[in-house]
Amino acid sequence: MPAAVxxxxxxxxxxxxxxxxxxxxxxxxxxxxxxxxxxxxxSITSPYARYCVRCGADLTPPP
Known part of the structure; x- marks a missing residue:
């Protein structure tokens, strides 16, 4: 199985x-x-991630 990108x-x-x-x-x-x-x-494993899959933190908060 290939490693996750x-x-x-x-x-x-x-x-x-x-x-x-x-x-x-x-x-x-x-x-x-x-x-x-x-x-x-x-780790960020999706190019569409906007929230962390583990803790739910916002990865792209507003400025």
């Missing part, structure tokens, strides 16, 4: 990129991309 997520605009891309900052707005949930540390 992990993503980095922009907390400002919600842009997601696979961790294999090597990007650390959002190309749209320069924000540092999240590697994991800042509340509980769970």
């Amino acid at each position: 992990r993503y980095r997520l922009c907390p400002r605009c919600g842009r997601a990129v696979p961790t294999t891309s090597g990007e650390r900052y959002c190309a749209n707005d320069g924000a540092r991309l999240l590697d994991a949930c800042p509340n509980c540390g769970a």
Whole structure:
């Protein structure tokens, strides 16, 4: 079974990129991309994630 793809997520605009891309900052707005949930540390495994699947924390809170 293949390993789950992990993503980095922009907390400002919600842009997601696979961790294999090597990007650390959002190309749209320069924000540092999240590697994991800042509340509980769970991996981001969906490019559509807006809430943490483990603790429910908002990953893209309004500015």
